[in-house]
Amino acid sequence: xxxxxxxxxxxxxxxxxxxxxxxxxxxxxxxxxxxxxxxxxxxxxxxxxxxxxxxxxxxxxxxxxxxxxxxxxxxxxxxxxxxxxxxxxxxxxxxxxxxxxxxxxxxxxxxxxxxxxxxxxxxxxxxxxxxxxxxxxxxxxxxxxxxxxxxxxxxxxxxxxxxxxxxxxxxxxxxxxxxxxxxxxxxxxxxxxxxxxxxxxxxxxxxxxxxxxxxxxxxxxxx
Amino acid sequence: xxxxxxxxxxxxxxxxxxxxxxxxxxxxxxxxxxxxxxxxxxxxxxxxxxxxxxxxxxxxxxxxxxxxxxxxxxxxxxxxxxxxxxxxxxxxxxxxxxxxxxxxxxxxxxxxxxxxxxxxxxxxxxxxxxxxxxxxxxxxxxxxxxxxxxxxxxxxxxxxxxxxxxxxxxxxxxxxxxxxxxxxxxxxxxxxxxxxxxxxxxxxxxxxxxxxxxxxxxxxxxxxxxxxxxxxxxxxxxxxxxxx
Numbered sequence: 001x002x003x004x005x006x007x008x009x010x011x012x013x014x015x016x017x018x019x020x021x022x023x024x025x026x027x028x029x030x031x032x033x034x035x036x037x038x039x040x041x042x043x044x045x046x047x048x049x050x051x052x053x054x055x056x057x058x059x060x061x062x063x064x065x066x067x068x069x070x071x072x073x074x075x076x077x078x079x080x081x082x083x084x085x086x087x088x089x090x091x092x093x094x095x096x097x098x099x100x101x102x103x104x105x106x107x108x109x110x111x112x113x114x115x116x117x118x119x120x121x122x123x124x125x126x127x128x129x130x131x132x133x134x135x136x137x138x139x140x141x142x143x144x145x146x147x148x149x150x151x152x153x154x155x156x157x158x159x160x161x162x163x164x165x166x167x168x169x170x171x172x173x174x175x176x177x178x179x180x181x182x183x184x185x186x187x188x189x190x191x192x193x194x195x196x197x198x199x200x201x202x203x204x205x206x207x208x209x210x211x212x213x214x215x216x217x218x219x220x221x222x223x
Numbered sequence: 224x225x226x227x228x229x230x231x232x233x234x235x236x237x238x239x240x241x242x243x244x245x246x247x248x249x250x251x252x253x254x255x256x257x258x259x260x261x262x263x264x265x266x267x268x269x270x271x272x273x274x275x276x277x278x279x280x281x282x283x284x285x286x287x288x289x290x291x292x293x294x295x296x297x298x299x300x301x302x303x304x305x306x307x308x309x310x311x312x313x314x315x316x317x318x319x320x321x322x323x324x325x326x327x328x329x330x331x332x333x334x335x336x337x338x339x340x341x342x343x344x345x346x347x348x349x350x351x352x353x354x355x356x357x358x359x360x361x362x363x364x365x366x367x368x369x370x371x372x373x374x375x376x377x378x379x380x381x382x383x384x385x386x387x388x389x390x391x392x393x394x395x396x397x398x399x400x401x402x403x404x405x406x407x408x409x410x411x412x413x414x415x416x417x418x419x420x421x422x423x424x425x426x427x428x429x430x431x432x433x434x435x436x437x438x439x440x441x442x443x444x445x446x447x448x449x450x451x452x453x454x455x456x457x458x459x460x461x462x463x464x465x466x467x
Contacts (some may be wrong), residue, residue: 053245054312054319056462058284090465091287091433092265096335112257132335132346134463140265152263161346163336163366169408172368186283222286 037179060072063087067101067191067218073127073166074210075203076120077106081214087135095135097158101214102128105166108204117202124167127212131175133160143182152183164199164212173199181220191218246404249282251310251318258310260300264289280310287394288433290320326430327387328356329466334438336462340376343369347460356387361397363415373406378422395426401444420444431463438462 064086071081083101090096105125111117139155157178164173177195184190197212237316253274264286274280274294281300291302305412308320324330330353338345347365354360359382367374380399387393401420405413426440439461446454 052314055249057249057282057290057320060284060286088465089287090435092289094435096463096465132348137265140263140267142262142268150262152268154265161344163346163368170366170368170373170406172346 061089062223063089063095063189063220064223065189065191065218065220067193067216068202069193069214069216071103071127071212071214073103073105073212075108076125077108079103079106079127081216083216085218085220087220092140093137095137095156097131097133097135097160099129099131099133099162102126110204120167126168127164127165127166129162129173131160131162131173131197133158133175133177154181155179156181158195162197164197166201167203171199171201187221187223189220189222191216191220193218234308236407249281249319250313251282251307251315253278253280254311255306255309257305257415258292258302260292260294260298260302261289262300264301268301272300279313282307287309323433324467326390326436326466329353331467332359332436332464333467334436334462334464336460338365338458338460338462340365340367340374340438340458340460341369341456343367343374345458347462349462349464351382351464354381358382358385359384361399363401369408371407371409373408375404376420377402378420378421380422380424382424382426383427390430392427392429395424395428396442397424397426397440398422403446414450415448419447421447434465434467436464436466438464 053142064084066082066084068080068082070078081101081103083099085097085099087095087097105120105127108119111119135156135158137154137156141153141155142150143153144150149213155178158176160175162173162175164171174199177193179191179193179195182190182192193214193216195214195216197214198209199212200207200209202208251337253276256276257279258274259270260272260274262271265279272294278295280295283291283293283299285291285304288304290304290307291299292302292307293299300322301376304320308318308322310318310320311466312318325368332351332353335346335348345365345367347363349361349363351359360383361380363376363378364379367376378399378401380397382395382397385394385396400421401422402422403418405416405418407413407416416434422442423442425438426438428436428438430436440459442458444456444458446456448454
């Protein structure tokens, strides 16, 4: 028993001595020579660079939507119209916009009075157009609904050109418009527009410029 | 009743899941004395809230020059690009607010314009990719609307800008190939309704404001036909474009 205790004490002393010895040892100042190139190093450094991913900001400069309303086709009555629109906002003032829409013309007063006469064939009554427009937000502002609600709005003017297909003929048409955009939420806006499509035609006899005015209500979303 | 409650709870869980599934939003620290938040994305909209220095602002999305941001206490408003660009990330680096593309070195360009092609009204749209600062590849789609016919013309070509560092006005020249399709409105119909064309052009372009520019172009086309003669066509146009 005594021997065993003694040996344990001896071992403990030796071990602590070792520890002391090691503590006293100073770090060596030896220059570590780099391993020659080409030889694989024994320890691969496991350094991983921390990749910080910065979230991107989503740009919502595009506006897409649909609209419907009434189109007054000169000499052919007022008829329903529906279309789609796509806009790109360049700055807070300027935007580009494209429209595609269709309607169907009614009858002229001549056709109403004299049922035997046809000015335009049935297929030719289809009125379709596309437009490329430049828009300018003239009067930006806010619209208040009661005490607690305010919606951003912009009164804008547009000018552009495009193709009107009527009486189965494509005509070059200019258009001028004025509209109001009411931004209801981050993603939904309501539009009220009045636009005039002007083109030259000889459908009702002599060649003249005709005004085709539309009033529409539209909904768009920003993306 | 219990079923309804279960449904409501399920929907709730679903919506929470959706919120979590959303992408992470950028958070920036205000490093100037304050950051102003306007009620709308425009210069006239009043300042409705001010975020102080060292406060964290969440950037929701951008529209043109303005960024919709959320203040620490939930207020939302619009911050100007130039002011938001002065904020910092949590790490102290400048916030990654994209600057305006440089006019001289921009890459993409999209535009539309009016012109006259073969004495017909022309509606034109184009896209353009800058191969170098002075050489661009351009792709044009246009419709010419006349009294006798209606033509669709597409073209692809290379354009050289002579002095790209001149911002407000710089002459250009280009060379390319085109394709034309003719739809007859009034008889007689042309002998050939589809033609290949080649063109040379002289033009100019200039910067207007921010990302907005103008372009003017005169083109001379040679129409290849199966007849024994070449036909010549003239075109000029003026357009407005946006660059990225």
